[in-house]
Amino acid sequence: MTDPASNLLPATNEDTCGPYFPIFFADPGLEDLTKFDPGVVGQAAGTSLVLRGRVLDRHGELANGVVMEFWQANANGVYRTPATEGHADIDPWFHGYGRLRSATGAYEFRTILPGAAEGRAPNITITIFSDGINRVVTQMFFDNQPGNEADPLLLAVGDDAPKLIARHDGRTSSGAEVYVFDIVMAGDGETPFFDDLES
Amino acid sequence: MGNQGRILAIGPTDNTSDQRTPRQRLRLIPEEARSSFVPVVPARYATTPHEWDMTRTAPDRPRADGVPIEVTGRVRTASGRPVAGALLEVWSANHYGRYRHIEDHSGLQLDENHLGLGRVLTDDEGCYRFWAISPGAYLARPDIGRWRPKHIHMSLSGGSSRLITQMYFPGEPNNATDPMAILMGDAFERNIGRPREVGTADVVQAFDFDIVVGGRNATFFE
Ligand SMILES: [Fe+2]
Numbered sequence: 052m053t054d055p056a057s058n059l060l061p062a063t064n065e066d067t068c069g070p071y072f073p074i075f076f077a078d079p080g081l082e083d084l085t086k087f088d089p090g091v092v093g094q095a096a097g098t099s100l101v102l103r104g105r106v107l108d109r110h111g112e113l114a115n116g117v118v119m120e121f122w123q124a125n126a127n128g129v130y131r132t133p134a135t136e137g138h139a140d141i142d143p144w145f146h147g148y149g150r151l152r153s154a155t156g157a158y159e160f161r162t163i164l165p166g167a168a169e170g171r172a173p174n175i176t177i178t179i180f181s182d183g184i185n186r187v188v189t190q191m192f193f194d195n196q197p198g199n200e201a202d203p204l205l206l207a208v209g210d211d212a213p214k215l216i217a218r219h220d221g222r223t224s225s226g227a228e229v230y231v232f233d234i235v236m237a238g239d240g241e242t243p244f245f246d247d248l249e250s
Numbered sequence: 251m252g253n254q255g256r257i258l259a260i261g262p263t264d265n266t267s268d269q270r271t272p273r274q275r276l277r278l279i280p281e282e283a284r285s286s287f288v289p290v291v292p293a294r295y296a297t298t299p300h301e302w303d304m305t306r307t308a309p310d311r312p313r314a315d316g317v318p319i320e321v322t323g324r325v326r327t328a329s330g331r332p333v334a335g336a337l338l339e340v341w342s343a344n345h346y347g348r349y350r351h352i353e354d355h356s357g358l359q360l361d362e363n364h365l366g367l368g369r370v371l372t373d374d375e376g377c378y379r380f381w382a383i384s385p386g387a388y389l390a391r392p393d394i395g396r397w398r399p400k401h402i403h404m405s406l407s408g409g410s411s412r413l414i415t416q417m418y419f420p421g422e423p424n425n426a427t428d429p430m431a432i433l434m435g436d437a438f439e440r441n442i443g444r445p446r447e448v449g450t451a452d453v454v455q456a457f458d459f460d461i462v463v464g465g466r467n468a469t470f471f472e
Contacts, residue, residue, distance in 0.1 A: 059328040062464025066416040071351040108269035122289035133471040146292040183266030203280040236270040246255035246276035
């Protein structure tokens with residue numbers, strides 16, 4: 052048998068994005084997924100929410116200059132991918148990909164509550180780029196959602212599951228539900244991160 | 251496929267790497283959750299027509315100081331498929347090693363003709379091209395005298411392909427001591443631009459930098 056890996060081109064190494072990811076590349080349309088684009092009539096379906104939190108380093112200090120990317124299903128639990136093109140439950144006003152850069156390490160991202168995809172609890176995949184590290188990924192859940200207790204990813208992390216669950220802040224902001232989710236990059240209370248190369 | 255996740259290495263002499271690199275072994279993603287870890291970047295991005303030329307801030311402005319270079323390359327997945335219509339975001343320091351970024355407090359010389367920011371799209375074959383000023387090396391750790399070698403930052407987003415990397419230059423004295431280059435080991439060679447014949451009088455040096463986006467994510471929807 053031939054090893055299929057031998058036919059693959061050697062990948063370019065990922066590298067750190069460094070401290071100066073350009074603020075110039077910001078796209079406001081990717082920092083608030085509830086609206087489509089400024090001035091356009093078009094609103095994502097679902098419960099609006101504000102996700103707030105901090106990215107912290109090993110010493111509990113804010114990790115400045117982080118780039119965060121978000122990926123989620125729409126309110127119907129459907130991801131917008133080539134595989135779901137033309138799917139009846141696609142929301143034309145929602146693509147599910149967000150990106151922001153936080154100068155301080157504290158972040159705020161506006162989106163809608165994702166629906167539950169088949170066999171999953173509602174979740175948002177978060178990718179982090181920052182100085183000193185290459186891309187790392189995790190996934191965030193919402194407290195008190197039916198399905199959390201049976202979600203395969205939460206089950207896989209066992210006792211660390213609470214570190215992946217955003218808590219409702221008990222308030223709303225301009226009609227949006229506020230959730231809080233801190234990410235600890237390293238050390239005490241470290242957030243579980245996942246390996247999408249070996250998995 | 252491995253049966254356990256990787257432990258990420260820490261870049262030697264890199265304080266931020268020490269502060270921010272997860273210490274726990276990365277967790278494996280259960281098969282039922284695997285597809286949810288494949289973001290698809292919507293092709294909603296745009297560039298302005300002059301952004302491919304980073305050697306000046308605008309078409310009606312003079313050239314920045316330093317050596318103008320051309321960088322070209324082809325972006326493919328590990329299985330060889332061109333990554334077409336992808337966004338390549340490029341940023342680099344000026345000739346003096348200074349970024350025109352509000353958080354660069356190095357005090358190195360700014361150049362009023364240098365922005366160091368550009369966005370280009372890959373064509374149907376996955377090919378891209380831009381001009382830039384050959385960036386200066388800069389002292390990243392004055393306390394221990396460690397420099398960052400000349401490099402150009404690149405961020406590639408297209409469909410399920412996502413990569414942030416840096417292009418380095420051949421024969422640079424600081425390549426060997428760069429923390430991330432050390433972690434790459436022999437594979438560092440892949441991140442070095444290959445000098446090639448200059449095809450235009452408008453630049454002094456030209457480099458090919460082909461990019462291969464690895465991992466299952468890049469090819470998920472092929
Ligand atoms: Fe840099």
